[in-house]
Amino acid sequence: GENVEQHPSTLSVQEGDSAVIKCTYSDSASNYFPWYKQELGKGPQLIIDIRSNVGEKKDQRIAVTLNKTAKHFSLHITETQPEDSAVYFCAASKSGAGGSYIPTFGRGTSLIVHP
């Protein structure tokens, strides 16, 4: 089955700095890579996703990149703010014909943004 590794487990930055979280996956058939933000006491919230036919996607201060050859993808947050503090999860799944649409999640990165 799919295996998703996520690093670092904890990331501490100053407000205004950039933050980068990296994930690798094992199944070359995976083609959909969502990122979730989970605040304390809440369920994961989908913040951005990328599909295997795209190398990069941006949405305001967040961006994701995907390297299919190396089987790794990354989340980039620029101009971090204290409200970005949360646990971030990457995931990988197979969609389309024959796909299960069931994501395998990484273990999470606790991002702390200091004011």
Next chain:
Amino acid sequence: DTGVSQNPRHKITKRGQNVTFRCDPISEHNRLYWYRQTLGQGPEFLTYFQNEAQLEKSRLLSDRFSAERPKGSFSTLEIQRTEQGDSAMYLCASSLFIRDEQYFGPGTRLTVT
């Protein structure tokens, strides 16, 4: 708000008791997923439904766990004879058929004493 809702939000039970959780998905979503999340881990897939049909179950889902979605709307997850190892956050998510994006509810935190 028409997001995914889960009840109860917290449940404390004694070992050996049965518990049942409910999930109400986003109204037009015909896929519903259950996950379990323990401290320091990402969500782990348990089972999913497409309409009322339960299509896949993880090997994590022991015989003590059962899930239903009788009318293709809300779903229930029951754990019989709870064990301390069942203590976790139980998350529900929903999606549209053949769409990748899943939307999670707030979860039910189960504590087995």
